[in-house]
Amino acid sequence: MKVADVMTSGIETVDIGASASDAAKVMKLFHVGIVPVMVGERVAGVVTDRDLAVRILADAAGARWTPVVQAMSERYFSVPVDGELDEAIQLMSREGVSRLIVEGRNGRPVGVISVDDVSTKGSPEQALDLCRAIGTRRRDRGAKGAARMRTQH
Numbered sequence: 001m002k003v004a005d006v007m008t009s010g011i012e013t014v015d016i017g018a019s020a021s022d023a024a025k026v027m028k029l030f031h032v033g034i035v036p037v038m039v040g041e042r043v044a045g046v047v048t049d050r051d052l053a054v055r056i057l058a059d060a061a062g063a064r065w066t067p068v069v070q071a072m073s074e075r076y077f078s079v080p081v082d083g084e085l086d087e088a089i090q091l092m093s094r095e096g097v098s099r100l101i102v103e104g105r106n107g108r109p110v111g112v113i114s115v116d117d118v119s120t121k122g123s124p125e126q127a128l129d130l131c132r133a134i135g136t137r138r139r140d141r142g143a144k145g146a147a148r149m150r151t152q153h
Contacts, residue, residue: 001085006121007102007111013038014047020056020066023047034099036109037072043109045072046101078103081110085122088113089130096137 102111119127
């Protein structure tokens with residue numbers, strides 16, 4: 001099965017000059033949890049619903065005036081639209097991420113593949129294995145972060 005068979009297509013983006021509030025509005029309007037941040041034709045990073053909650057709202061900064069670049073993650077993962085679904089699932093599992101940007105042949109984002117997409121359009125076994133792997137990676141990262149916080153005090 002190919003990535004294109006499972007992905008959600010028609011991805012919305014924001015420009016690097018947008019505000020965090022602009023990105024949140026795109027998420028609300030299109031019912032998505034990830035938005036690529038563009039510099040011209042190139043993806044500079046992504047902003048997720050979690051990025052907005054943790055980096056903007058938790059710090060009580062005004063999302064309307066905060067540049068999206070302060071909320072985005074420059075490190076993101078992508079797969080080609082004609083890639084194999086199994087390879088996308090392996091990447092998500094290995095990196096502990098629940099969403100990947102799907103890129104067209106020109107490198108522009110054309111969609112997103114998420115755990116939800118895998119669970120509704122892939123096999124139940126793939127979805128279960130993916131959820132377990134992501135959960136394990138996130139627990140590991142959370143434990144490392146908690147240990148860092150304890151040693152800093």
